[in-house]
Amino acid sequence: MELTINGSRHQVDIEPDTPLLWVLRDELGMTGTKYGCGLAQCGACTVLVDGQATRSCVTPVESVAGSEIMTIEAISEDPVGQKVVEAWVSNQVPQCGYCQSGQVMAATALIKQSPRPSEEEIAGAMVNLCRCGTYNAIAAAVRQAAEA
Amino acid sequence: MNDMTPVAPEITASENGKPFKLSRRGFLGASLGALVLGVTLPAGLARAQAAAAAVTPGTRISAFLEIRPDSTVLFRSAFIEGGQGIFTAMAQIVGEELDVDPAQFVVEGAPPGPDYLLTGGGRFTGGSMSVRMSYDAMRKLGASARHMLVEAAAARLGVAASELSTEPGRVVHGASGRTLPYGEIADAAADLPLPTDVALRDRADFRWIGKPVARLDVRDKSTGKARYAIDLKVDGMLHAAVQHSPRLGGEPGALRNEADVRGMPGVHSIHRLPGTVAVVADSWWRARMAAEALQVTWAEPARGTAHAMPADFSTEAHMALLKATPGEGVAYETVGNAATALGGAARVVEATYDAPYLVHGQLEPPSALARWNDDGSLELWIPNQAPEMFQAEAAKVAGIPPEKVTIHSPMLGGFFGRHFLYQTANPFPQAILLARAVGRPVKLIWSREEEFLRDTLRPMGAVRFRAGLDADGLPVALEAVAVGEGPTGRWFGRQPDKVDSSSVEGIAGKVYAIPNRRVGQVHVDDPAIIGFWRSVGHSMNDFFYETFFDEMADAGQQDPYELRHRLLADSPRHRTLLEAVAELCGGWRRGPFTADDGTRRARGVAMASPFGSEVATIAEVSLRSGEVVVHDVWVAIDPGSIVNPAIIEAQVNSAVALGLSSALLEEVVYVDGMPQARNYDGYPILTPDRMPRVHVRIVESGAPMGGIGEPGLPGVPPAVANAVSVLAGRRIRSLPLSKHDFKGVDG
Numbered sequence: 001m002e003l004t005i006n007g008s009r010h011q012v013d014i015e016p017d018t019p020l021l022w023v024l025r026d027e028l029g030m031t032g033t034k035y036g037c038g039l040a041q042c043g044a045c046t047v048l049v050d051g052q053a054t055r056s057c058v059t060p061v062e063s064v065a066g067s068e069i070m071t072i073e074a075i076s077e078d079p080v081g082q083k084v085v086e087a088w089v090s091n092q093v094p095q096c097g098y099c100q101s102g103q104v105m106a107a108t109a110l111i112k113q114s115p116r117p118s119e120e121e122i123a124g125a126m127v128n129l130c131r132c133g134t135y136n137a138i139a140a141a142v143r144q145a146a147e148a
Numbered sequence: 149m150n151d152m153t154p155v156a157p158e159i160t161a162s163e164n165g166k167p168f169k170l171s172r173r174g175f176l177g178a179s180l181g182a183l184v185l186g187v188t189l190p191a192g193l194a195r196a197q198a199a200a201a202a203v204t205p206g207t208r209i210s211a212f213l214e215i216r217p218d219s220t221v222l223f224r225s226a227f228i229e230g231g232q233g234i235f236t237a238m239a240q241i242v243g244e245e246l247d248v249d250p251a252q253f254v255v256e257g258a259p260p261g262p263d264y265l266l267t268g269g270g271r272f273t274g275g276s277m278s279v280r281m282s283y284d285a286m287r288k289l290g291a292s293a294r295h296m297l298v299e300a301a302a303a304r305l306g307v308a309a310s311e312l313s314t315e316p317g318r319v320v321h322g323a324s325g326r327t328l329p330y331g332e333i334a335d336a337a338a339d340l341p342l343p344t345d346v347a348l349r350d351r352a353d354f355r356w357i358g359k360p361v362a363r364l365d366v367r368d369k370s371t372g373k374a375r376y377a378i379d380l381k382v383d384g385m386l387h388a389a390v391q392h393s394p395r396l397g398g399e400p401g402a403l404r405n406e407a408d409v410r411g412m413p414g415v416h417s418i419h420r421l422p423g424t425v426a427v428v429a430d431s432w433w434r435a436r437m438a439a440e441a442l443q444v445t446w447a448e449p450a451r452g453t454a455h456a457m458p459a460d461f462s463t464e465a466h467m468a469l470l471k472a473t474p475g476e477g478v479a480y481e482t483v484g485n486a487a488t489a490l491g492g493a494a495r496v497v498e499a500t501y502d503a504p505y506l507v508h509g510q511l512e513p514p515s516a517l518a519r520w521n522d523d524g525s526l527e528l529w530i531p532n533q534a535p536e537m538f539q540a541e542a543a544k545v546a547g548i549p550p551e552k553v554t555i556h557s558p559m560l561g562g563f564f565g566r567h568f569l570y571q572t573a574n575p576f577p578q579a580i581l582l583a584r585a586v587g588r589p590v591k592l593i594w595s596r597e598e599e600f601l602r603d604t605l606r607p608m609g610a611v612r613f614r615a616g617l618d619a620d621g622l623p624v625a626l627e628a629v630a631v632g633e634g635p636t637g638r639w640f641g642r643q644p645d646k647v648d649s650s651s652v653e654g655i656a657g658k659v660y661a662i663p664n665r666r667v668g669q670v671h672v673d674d675p676a677i678i679g680f681w682r683s684v685g686h687s688m689n690d691f692f693y694e695t696f697f698d699e700m701a702d703a704g705q706q707d708p709y710e711l712r713h714r715l716l717a718d719s720p721r722h723r724t725l726l727e728a729v730a731e732l733c734g735g736w737r738r739g740p741f742t743a744d745d746g747t748r749r750a751r752g753v754a755m756a757s758p759f760g761s762e763v764a765t766i767a768e769v770s771l772r773s774g775e776v777v778v779h780d781v782w783v784a785i786d787p788g789s790i791v792n793p794a795i796i797e798a799q800v801n802s803a804v805a806l807g808l809s810s811a812l813l814e815e816v817v818y819v820d821g822m823p824q825a826r827n828y829d830g831y832p833i834l835t836p837d838r839m840p841r842v843h844v845r846i847v848e849s850g851a852p853m854g855g856i857g858e859p860g861l862p863g864v865p866p867a868v869a870n871a872v873s874v875l876a877g878r879r880i881r882s883l884p885l886s887k888h889d890f891k892g893v894d895g
Binding site: 039 | 431433510
């Protein structure tokens with residue numbers, strides 16, 4: 001099966017119901033996308049599929065063959081992603097950092113779809129869990145990225 | 149864990165399920181006052197290491213610092229980074245004296261070794277100890293290295309050292325204008341003797357200590373580049389997943405579909421391990437699918453198996469047992485005569501409080517990567533907060549000497565007390581056995597479901613309070629009996645005639661001037677594997693005490709803020725802090741009051757004295773459709789003196805979130821010896837929409853430096869519960885709040 005990830009094509013030979021997350025991590029060595037719960041509860045595994053924030057831990061790989069997949073590895077090559085990263089750095093968002101790949105991807109998806117998101121849109125899109133409780137810093141960084 | 153002094157008199161190697169026993173002889177010779185700490189590693193090992201290398205921890209510069217040719221600095225930290233900002237703090241402290249901008253530091257976790265035994269003669273990241281325990285040593289280390297660089301520059305330039313000064317990253321000869329970057333003289337400096345006495349920089353001249361220096365790890369963590377244990381890979385590695393016995397102590401019997409599972413895609417082999425079946429495969433997902441597909445007949449534990457989970461255990465029954473266990477217990481803190489004063493009181497207030505088990509819930513699931521090398525040595529990449537302890541235990545599991553075990557300690561995806569050596573809660577023993585069995589490196593990951601089954605629990609607890617009030621409604625006596633078991637006693641050995649401080653901290657050690665007090669503890673064995681959870685005993689005990697305090701204030705018709713203020717008349721540090729938090733929130737008012745948005749709100753206040761710091765907290769809440777909404781939390785924290793105010797503010801935010809999560813939502817429920825929740829769907833944690841605004845004020849009283857990672861937490865549950873009680877018109881004596889029905893009391 002052929003996957004398009006961060007603009008590059010990859011051939012993978014794998015059971016079609018394998019979650020995208022594990023194809024990224026174990027088959028392709030792209031470990032920036034994290035495993036947290038495996039149940040689409042936490043969002044640490046968030047990637048963009050055709051621009052949509054998607055929880056890769058419950059996404060069968062066969063369902064995204066033919067789609068444009070973007071992971072955290074390409075975040076700095078994406079103009080919106082770059083703004084989000086800079087906002088994350090200037091707000092000193094991460095603590096342990098484990099959830100932050102997913103948070104950054106969720107924010108990037110939001111701002112791609114809604115360049116000037118309202119507070120309600122931010123609340124609706126930024127729903128990933130953070131056990132360190134960086135939620136206030138995340139919200140501030142999303143606002144800053146949207147204004148940048 | 150304010151007092152982590154282990155109590156056992158003798159050292160023995162730890163056995164599975166038995167406590168580590170340490171000896172006071174393993175501590176530094178000098179007394180550290182009330183904070184004699186020895187949680188780092190079995191003291192015998194500390195002695196052996198120290199004797200073998202004959203080094204004074206924290207002094208051998210080459211163990212910590214490598215100044216590279218480009219004058220950047222590689223620093224090996226004795227403390228592990230898990231989000232608390234310790235790598236940045238170390239760079240600030242060392243950089244200040246070395247005269248190198250912290251931004252020029254690359255910091256990594258140090259391997260096991262005698263140089264890093266900086267917490268009371270051992271090594272441990274936790275107890276909010278890292279900065280306060282190593283601050284002096286790390287400053288001296290940086291100053292010594294700077295001194296040697298200056299000496300080396302003097303030799304190179306042919307001038308007296310007294311003519312030289314430094315600027316960040318280089319030595320300057322002012323008279324001639326010549327400069328030498330550190331990177332050019334680092335090798336020469338390394339050959340010079342360690343100075344015996346160096347002057348430290350004056351506090352007034354600090355450039356980085358005390359400043360909101362940017363964290364070193366933030367960009368990597370914002371771009372997916374930070375590497376955690378779960379991300380690591382070595383050549384030839386296989387992947388492993390496990391299915392644990394549903395109840396600890398059960399052993400795998402027949403595997404009814406073993407042949408079928410062996411034929412599943414990618415499966416390399418199937419293994420029976422203690423309490424577990426494991427599948428090794430060519431990817432983790434395949435290993436997991438196979439491990440979960442195994443139909444295992446679990447044999448009940450053999451009689452006498454240590455810490456076997458009883459098949460009929462339930463949290464409900466255990467809580468009932470705690471509440472029904474009578475007695476005054478062993479006294480831990482006695483002031484005046486509480487019994488007599490209660491007898492003479494105008495009014496007696498009595499109440500029993502309780503709190504449930506909690507899991508750590510760190511987002512990085514546990515993992516361990518094990519590799520046996522050709523020379524018979526073992527290499528482990530494992531999340532941990534005490535490398536030497538893990539090294540000693542790994543050596544026992546592997547059957548080789550500790551010096552043949554290399555421990556790599558990667559960045560931790562969440563700390564919270566999860567990464568202590570808990571044996572049955574650590575995957576590395578399984579990884580060691582699997583790697584040996586298959587003759588290849590193995591990375592084992594526990595699925596979230598297996599983690600919920602084996603994580604250690606914040607103990608549950610119940611406390612019986614009695615307070616005596618005089619005719620004016622002021623407290624003259626307070627008696628508390630904590631019932632349960634604390635984690636420090638569990639892991640470091642408990643003496644039956646002594647109270648484990650972790651079971652009473654936050655009930656004892658309170659600062660209010662109540663003339664007659666007694667805090668006692670009744671020990672009841674906890675059938676679960678209990679562990680350290682951010683702020684340890686304080687995580688529930690300050691809830692018990694500070695909410696009962698409001699109950700006592702209500703009974704005496706006192707305002708809870710004013711009563712606290714009054715009882716702190718002779719404690720200026722605490723009174724100042726209480727006034728600071730009141731000022732921060734725009735002035736104390738309890739409510740109920742109507743906010744600008746029309747909601748009916750109230751505020752609650754609480755104080756805590758955890759980990760050498762002092763904290764005052766106020767929370768403002770409302771109720772919406774029966775659900776508690778926390779709008780704002782104000783925290784005034786006095787850690788004595790500080791290193792990084794931005795990290796402190798971040799840590800307080802984090803502690804508020806975790807404290808609030810526990811207060812609102814969290815509860816581990818066991819039925820028939822098994823946890824009912826195996827993932828976040830059954831064990832909700834705080835979501836972004838329930839995060840309050842957090843306002844922090846740092847007060848530097850100049851008192852001895854206290855901790856930062858944990859102290860912000862304990863005041864949050866009581867401040868919130870006290871406010872909710874005002875709105876609900878009844879006392880909240882049990883957590884979490886989600887199990888209470890507040891419908892009908894909305895504003």
